[in-house]
Amino acid sequence: MSYRNRELASLVAVGVLTAIGFASVYISLKSQLSAGSLGYAAFFFALYLAAHVVARLTVPQADPYLLPIAGLLTAIGLTEIYRLGPRDAFRQGLWIVIGVAAFAGALVWLRRDYRVIESYKYLFGIGALALLFLPLAPVIGQTVNGARLWVHVGPFQFQPGELGKIALIVFLAAYLREKREVLAQGRLKDWGPLLSIWGGSMLVLFATDDLGSALLYYGIFLGMLYVATARVAFVAAGLGLFLVGAVAVYRGTPHVRDRVLNWLEPWTTHKVYCPLNGRMTFRQDCQSYQEVQSLYSIAHGGFGGTGLGHGTFTTATGRQVIPDLRTDFIYSALAQELGLIGAAALLLLYMVFVLRGFRVALVASDGFSKLLAAGLSFGFALQTFVIVGGILRVIPLTGITLPLVSYGGSSVVSNFLLLAGLMLVSNRANRGAA
Amino acid sequence: MNRPLLRLSVVSMLLLVALVVATTYWQAWAVGGLRDRQDNAIQQVAQFTIARGRIIAGNEKTTLAANRRVRVKGQTFFFRRYPQRGLVAQTVGYSTAGGTRAGLERSLDDYLTGANTNLSSALGHALDELGGTVHGNDVVLTIRPVAQRLALRLLGDRCGAVVAMDPHSGRIYVMASTPTYDPNLLERRNGYARILETKAECPRPAPLLNRATAGLFTPGSTFKLVTAAAALDTGAYTPDSGFVDPGYCVEYGQRVSNAGNPDQTGPETFGHVTLAQGLEHSINSVFCNVGKKLGAKTILEYAKRFGFYSTPPLETPADERAPSGLYDRGKLYWPKDFNAVDPGRLAFGQERMQATPLQMALLAATIANGGVVPRPYLVQRVVAPDGSVVASTRSQTLGRAIKPETARELTEMMKLVVQGGTGTAAQIPGVEVAGKTGTAETAVSHVYDAWFVCFAPADHPRVAVAVVVEDQPNGFGGTVAAPIAKAVLEALLRG
Numbered sequence: 001m002s003y004r005n006r007e008l009a010s011l012v013a014v015g016v017l018t019a020i021g022f023a024s025v026y027i028s029l030k031s032q033l034s035a036g037s038l039g040y041a042a043f044f045f046a047l048y049l050a051a052h053v054v055a056r057l058t059v060p061q062a063d064p065y066l067l068p069i070a071g072l073l074t075a076i077g078l079t080e081i082y083r084l085g086p087r088d089a090f091r092q093g094l095w096i097v098i099g100v101a102a103f104a105g106a107l108v109w110l111r112r113d114y115r116v117i118e119s120y121k122y123l124f125g126i127g128a129l130a131l132l133f134l135p136l137a138p139v140i141g142q143t144v145n146g147a148r149l150w151v152h153v154g155p156f157q158f159q160p161g162e163l164g165k166i167a168l169i170v171f172l173a174a175y176l177r178e179k180r181e182v183l184a185q186g187r188l189k190d191w192g193p194l195l196s197i198w199g200g201s202m203l204v205l206f207a208t209d210d211l212g213s214a215l216l217y218y219g220i221f222l223g224m225l226y227v228a229t230a231r232v233a234f235v236a237a238g239l240g241l242f243l244v245g246a247v248a249v250y251r252g253t254p255h256v257r258d259r260v261l262n263w264l265e266p267w268t269t270h271k272v273y274c275p276l277n278g279r280m281t282f283r284q285d286c287q288s289y290q291e292v293q294s295l296y297s298i299a300h301g302g303f304g305g306t307g308l309g310h311g312t313f314t315t316a317t318g319r320q321v322i323p324d325l326r327t328d329f330i331y332s333a334l335a336q337e338l339g340l341i342g343a344a345a346l347l348l349l350y351m352v353f354v355l356r357g358f359r360v361a362l363v364a365s366d367g368f369s370k371l372l373a374a375g376l377s378f379g380f381a382l383q384t385f386v387i388v389g390g391i392l393r394v395i396p397l398t399g400i401t402l403p404l405v406s407y408g409g410s411s412v413v414s415n416f417l418l419l420a421g422l423m424l425v426s427n428r429a430n431r432g433a434a
Numbered sequence: 435m436n437r438p439l440l441r442l443s444v445v446s447m448l449l450l451v452a453l454v455v456a457t458t459y460w461q462a463w464a465v466g467g468l469r470d471r472q473d474n475a476i477q478q479v480a481q482f483t484i485a486r487g488r489i490i491a492g493n494e495k496t497t498l499a500a501n502r503r504v505r506v507k508g509q510t511f512f513f514r515r516y517p518q519r520g521l522v523a524q525t526v527g528y529s530t531a532g533g534t535r536a537g538l539e540r541s542l543d544d545y546l547t548g549a550n551t552n553l554s555s556a557l558g559h560a561l562d563e564l565g566g567t568v569h570g571n572d573v574v575l576t577i578r579p580v581a582q583r584l585a586l587r588l589l590g591d592r593c594g595a596v597v598a599m600d601p602h603s604g605r606i607y608v609m610a611s612t613p614t615y616d617p618n619l620l621e622r623r624n625g626y627a628r629i630l631e632t633k634a635e636c637p638r639p640a641p642l643l644n645r646a647t648a649g650l651f652t653p654g655s656t657f658k659l660v661t662a663a664a665a666l667d668t669g670a671y672t673p674d675s676g677f678v679d680p681g682y683c684v685e686y687g688q689r690v691s692n693a694g695n696p697d698q699t700g701p702e703t704f705g706h707v708t709l710a711q712g713l714e715h716s717i718n719s720v721f722c723n724v725g726k727k728l729g730a731k732t733i734l735e736y737a738k739r740f741g742f743y744s745t746p747p748l749e750t751p752a753d754e755r756a757p758s759g760l761y762d763r764g765k766l767y768w769p770k771d772f773n774a775v776d777p778g779r780l781a782f783g784q785e786r787m788q789a790t791p792l793q794m795a796l797l798a799a800t801i802a803n804g805g806v807v808p809r810p811y812l813v814q815r816v817v818a819p820d821g822s823v824v825a826s827t828r829s830q831t832l833g834r835a836i837k838p839e840t841a842r843e844l845t846e847m848m849k850l851v852v853q854g855g856t857g858t859a860a861q862i863p864g865v866e867v868a869g870k871t872g873t874a875e876t877a878v879s880h881v882y883d884a885w886f887v888c889f890a891p892a893d894h895p896r897v898a899v900a901v902v903v904e905d906q907p908n909g910f911g912g913t914v915a916a917p918i919a920k921a922v923l924e925a926l927l928r929g
Contacts, residue, residue, distance in 0.1 A: 223442050230438045267471075284473050296476040298460045299468040310568075312480040316506055316531075321475045336476075340461040344454050351450045358443035362436055370435050374442060381446035385453060392456035 003064040010068035015045035021079040028309025054104040058111040059427035077405035095409040099416035106420035114424040121174030131164030158410035173371035176228035212398025223378040262288040263396035294332040305339025326407035328399040354381040360426040482511040487570035496579040520614035524644035528617040569819040576605040581925040585610035593636035594903040595645035595791040601799035601898040603829035604808035611645040647755040650788035654874030657783025664736035667840040673710040683722030685778040714855035725781025739835040758789035795900035798887040802895035805841040807832040859916035866892040871911030886915035
């Protein structure tokens with residue numbers, strides 16, 4: 001079977017799964033939903049069919065599993081968002097349309113040779129920096145949960161950092177391809193870029209109080225640097241510098257200190273000062289409330305989960321227990337309703353996606369393509385790790401989105417661009433091999 | 435570049451595998467600990483989205499605990515209601531919207547919420563979830579509502595307890611404790627305070643206390659059954675062993691008198707009597723002398739065989755049951771030095787002996803059961819929503835306490851008590867009843883805890899009963915407790 005036919009067959013399977021998901025939500029929440037909402041599944045399938053047609057026309061030799069997995073991930077996210085709030089699902093659906101359009105646009109634009117973007121690398125570099133610092137702009141920037149990540153323009157709000165991530169990866173791929181020989185020699189003057197990016201990341205961290213994004217960008221940078229130079233010493237030095245910076249930030253920034261305390265000791269047996277209401281309470285009733293309730297949500301799912309639509313997310317009076325459930329904490333909702341089986345399957349999807357991505361990097365013939373595919377794949381894996389690891393208390397919690405699953409426009413669009421990038425590289429690599 | 439690429443892909447996989455491991459930890463390993471945490475808001479809500487199983491009495495018609503459905507913003511919650519109010523209140527317990535539980539509602543929570551699901555019914559459970567509400571299992575008790583209601587009515591405003599059971603199987607028919615309370619009140623405003631303010635004819639009404647299993651009372655002369663069992667079983671005495679009763683017994687150089695004679699002019703005096711007559715008329719001096727000869731150790735060891743000194747097994751929460759035995763400063767006490775225990779007074783159930791009505795019912799049931807202690811139980815079976823039986827109780831024993839011969843001799847002696855002794859009020863026309871009265875001294879003089887333990891029919895026992903009525907001014911076991919025991923026996927033998 002050709003690549004695209006395999007993709008089509010997988011997409012049909014994804015469509016069936018999506019239909020089952022929406023149907024089970026509909027059955028369990030019949031009283032609140034109309035049967036018309038089942039149209040979501042059909043609409044969703046049609047949308048991916050359109051993406052498939054574009055792929056067939058532009059990147060016929062691209063990896064056939066990336067698009068179906070991305071489709072399944074968005075379907076899982078959309079189903080859960082739909083279950084939590086049908087109105088949000090409509091907006092998320094719109095964003096997915098925009099994401100697919102961006103995906104199609106990128107494929108059409110770059111179908112001949114995507115490597116033209118290599119020559120715009122500084123534009124991407126500056127763009128990435130600008131996007132990272134955009135939330136700090138006085139009028140449009142907005143602080144949410146102690147971190148300054150959002151930009152507000154009229155009715156729209158988005159996290160520019162998500163798009164900044166893609167721009168950064170493109171810039172790094174081009175820059176490292178060019179400089180990798182000199183960097184590998186390890187002369188002090190060549191450490192300039194490394195130090196300046198380290199400084200930039202720390203600056204972002206200081207300015208936005210956003211540990212998660214800093215970790216993500218810096219991690220992507222180190223990963224790509226390692227692929228380009230094959231020098232473990234660089235990675236070790238980079239990690240060392242990151243730790244130094246992190247300790248400094250920990251000392252200087254109460255917000256980051258709280259996050260670390262919530263991570264190390266979410267439950268206290270004695271009352272501690274609660275800055276939210278100025279009283280003495282247990283930490284689990286104050287600062288670590290969100291983390292702790294999210295763990296309860298996950299634990300409540302147990303092995304098999306409560307089933308879609310049967311999870312408990314609100315109190316008896318209708319108040320939502322976990323704040324940010326649809327965005328940062330969607331994993332806790334999914335883990336409760338789908339159980340360990342479902343959560344493990346979801347993580348397995350991420351693994352397969354990332355492995356396919358690395359496979360693209362391995363078979364790619366030129367340095368830029370390799371670095372680009374590796375950066376996109378590793379960024380995808382690292383972002384998943386930072387948010388899910390934060391929820392699961394593997395690392396301190398920082399609010400970023402779960403790629404393709406969380407509610408949020410900028411995240412959806414940027415991850416569709418990431419998908420487009422991987423498929424473009426894959427198409428070229430497979431065409432060369434064939 | 436492929437080598438570092440491969441390594442980076444391995445690192446990525448390790449990161450994601452770490453997430454699988456962490457998820458497994460929280461969803462499999464840490465589940466129990468998290469579920470029980472006080473601040474678990476999810477659990478506090480989730481427990482009420484399950485349609486808890488009903489608790490049904492032994493006739494399968496009387497529902498003791500059912501659900502009321504409440505809809506809040508599209509979510510359905512199930513809270514408890516108790517249609518029979520106080521009928522079996524302390525034993526069934528309660529489960530409130532605030533999440534507090536007691537009694538069987540607490541100890542059988544896993545069954546009632548269906549959390550006990552085993553793999554074979556897991557599919558049914560999953561289908562159940564797909565269709566809507568999760569349904570818990572129904573619990574069918576052994577309680578007979580007619581006799582239970584009768585016991586409560588006869589106790590009336592007095593404080594006390596009645597336990598009735600099948601001496602062979604251990605099935606408990608009646609477990610009544612007064613004053614009782616209406617568990618529905620717990621969901622009303624000030625309901626808890628109103629329950630605590632319940633009035634009854636005793637200094638500490640404590641309506642939430644299950645007197646049948648956790649109420650500790652001085653057993654008085656009903657404990658003579660243990661002493662007599664030890665006396666016969668060790669071979670030290672026969673029912674015909676002779677005694678001379680001068681109206682008192684001498685211990686540590688002091689007189690320990692019999693109970694007062696009917697004219698209240700002094701202690702009753704019987705002269706030459708046998709051990710059997712000693713039990714028939716409940717003569718303290720006889721048992722005092724038996725106790726002195728056997729020693730406290732032997733008596734207590736026999737008590738142990740009947741189940742004293744261990745918490746009787748039952749489906750209710752362990753902290754709602756108390757072990758019987760000697761109590762010293764509020765704690766169960768097994769003497770290191772038996773000289774510290776007065777054997778004469780122990781022999782007729784005074785000293786510091788404390789017993790629960792359940793334990794005394796077990797004592798009667800053991801004698802009725804030929805000397806083997808039956809294992810008491812309240813839950814007949816647990817039924818899944820689809821009608822299949824999840825669990826069903828089979829009768830078990832807790833071991834042999836006395837020889838069959840001893841049990842037979844004790845039965846004969848207990849028959850005399852009802853035929854012509856202190857327990858004549860328990861006579862039932864056409865049925866031979868074996869019983870023993872007890873009138874235990876309390877801290878206030880002339881105020882007694884009145885006891886009666888019995889079983890019937892004496893030769894083919896079907897029911898064993900223990901009754902205690904607290905703080906009765908000039909009320910005796912034979913006059914206050916025996917009529918209640920008789921009525922409960924009649925009701926159960928009829929049914």
